[in-house]
Amino acid sequence: MLAKRSLPRVSWKFWVKPWHQVDLLLFCLPIALTIFGGIMIRSTELNQGLTDWWWHWLMGGIGLIIALFIARSRYENLIHLHWITYGITNFSLIAVMVVGQSAKGAQRWINIAGIAVQPSEFAKLGLIITLAALLHKRTASNLDNVFRALAITAVPWGLVFLQPDLATSLVFGSIVLGMLYWANAHPGWLILLISPIIAGILFSISWPLSEQPIVLFNQLSLTALGLIWSATMGLVGFLTLPRKQNVIGGIGAIALNLLGGELGIFAWNHVLKEYQKNRLTVFMNPEHDPLNAGYHLIQSRIAIGAGEWWGWGLFKGPMTQLNFVPEQHTDFIFSAVGEEFGFIGCLVVLVIFCFICQRLLHVAQTAKDNFGSLVAAGVLSMIVFQMIVNIGMTVGLAPVAGIPLPWMSYGRSAMLTNFIALGLVESVANFRQRQKY
Template identity: 70%
Template sequence: MLLKRSRYSTAKIRWKSWFRPWHQVDLLLFILVIALTIFGGIMIRSAELNQGLNDWFWHLVTGGVGLFFALILARIRYENLVQWHWVTYAITNASLIAVMIAGTSAKGAQRWIPIGGFYVQPSEFAKIGVIITLAALLHKHTADKLPNFIRALAVTAVPWLLVFLQPDLATSLVFGAVVLAMLYWANANIGWLIILISPVVAAIVFSIQWPFPISITTDLYLAPLGLIWALTIGLIGWRTLPWRRYGVNFFGPLLINILCGQLGMFAWTHLLKDYQKGRITSFLNPDADPLGIGYQLINSRIAIGAGEIFGWGLNKGPMTQLNFVPEQHTDFIFSAVGEEFGFIGCLLLITLFFFVCMRLLHIAKTAKDNFGSLLAIGVLAMIIFQMSVNIGMTIGLAPVAGIPLPWMSYGRSAMLANFLAIGLVESVANFRHFQKY
């Protein structure tokens, strides 16, 4: 009897020692992302059921590989990345340059590099590289001082520009969301953040030309709403920026916004082609081109609406099974969930993402240092932005962009990148307190 107890105790000790390197990881976070991955595989299979494809299988395989790497990262001290952040930054930029030189093109963009029979999308992994680099820069020199704020922007500008030139506007927007969130978490002045995004808003506001444009020359317009926006930004600059001599802190932001507004109007009028304008504005009125640009969005909304409260059931959604929604297994997987599981299924899916975000926020708040906290916030911003834009575009609240739904949409590079990001955050959780093995 004593011998049996001794063997049981020894086996128990060995079992515990095997798991000891991960004993402080956030287990719930791992469970949530695994559940999302499995659910994504189920929905991808349903969307492809009548097409003879097996992307659902590769989705789950890639998820398993990603989980393996996430577990490895979780047991490696994340602090080691600080001394390697410039190497990470160099590799990130080199991969983005490589895809522009030797990458393959699809749908007008050059984003993939063929490696061993697989197509790798470096821009997905560049998100993690930017998060690591920014966290390393801001963990000691916080963004409450303008030189540190500008340095962080300058460092981010290089990979952002390389992604934008592919062109991959959707991923470049993800970069923007990540940078804003990390700068905010690093104590940046709110006014500086507003000034940072103001040129983009000015380009949109001036292009609206509401209630009417006042023509000065054939190419120069003063939209009243745009002028109000530019004056507001000028006042914010006057209150928050240090360059007060000659009113530079007021007139600088004001004039930049007016200039960007004019450039936005010029680009809309003379540079963008009709189909590009259509992709940007189709979500406002998809019925204007129901068989062209608006086709995907119209059918996505029909599929989600057809699911009503409880849905048609797995593998039973007419729109999904008859392949009425293009790219449903990738960017529009949420429409399959809405049709086959209804409002309740969509609500449960969003709830899963909510708990993922809450766990990421908890890890950011309980990290032992600024570097770990900033890593978690960067990943949180990446997930929230991608989830919000993806769901928004499937229901007609945002322009159609090539942003996948994390762990749900089919995409091997995106899946691996998301799991690597979770592995980094789990390392932050695992090493919140000093431990010896």
């Protein structure tokens, strides 16, 4: 009789080997935020019978599966596909302007199989991949490569801005600045890039401070500050630009800032509508318009302050349960954390985000090539900017920009984008050179 053959035993290492060098903490922390975010969304909708919390977890699960698949795929292949990625990115942004759905004054969504998809969210990833492919050989240590990267960014940025989606266009700006810095661009050049925007703000915006007990600035002093800023940028241009261009560059920096100021005044007086102006400036004094533009900020600050140290407890926050904070399940989810888990709960969330950013930075520093390092740096720039702006607006330190909190705010396209970005970074970590001990 023939002896029975036993099937070979498959070791658990066989199953984990494809992900043997992934950053486990970088996977676990976003998963924890996704689970906690679903719980908080459930709390904001407890008395409304909505199921956004379930969709939040479902999209998080789908995103995690995609991230695991990407993590075991070689990220280097994207270098050869970056122009295809760039073309698809721009095509999707054009398509949403032609056949997209409009909501809240913007045309940002395409209906696919009954699900609203926001191409501008996925365009962030397209921009990161394209810039990483361009800068991995030609670094930003000279101005030609910097302008080349800016020209590539200008097309998707302009398409997003025209939707109009100012919040996402700001995220694009943070991505390109962060990646240029990581690609060895001089910090002074990056300051010069954003300086005309700051000049435009200083020269044009009339801050709603007139009802404050002490007026820190008036329009005259802001104009003087704008002139000082322009002169300072001239000095920065003179000191940081190449020698043959420093004099012309310094004069040009002053001229660009003064032009930025004039354009800011024109946009403020003739382009922006009154509600848009209020939305940009009301965070300085929400009580200036408490029933309209300042309502979100006032309610959010009350909810966070009511939580004190330890909060009211899950499903017990009065502001959250009575729906006093508009859009609390999306842009203002952090206010629910503050009310129901207090200062300690907010601190824990911030610490988790800090650990995520630290792990992203570690992957960027230990990547085996410039392309992988730049991909990780781009994702880091995206996450950091969205976190700072979202939390800043909920506590009244930034304008209400409509930027979601990564992995916690409800948003199906945003959730998939964040997990795909996580998968890309994990692929960089997974295929870096094996560390020797």
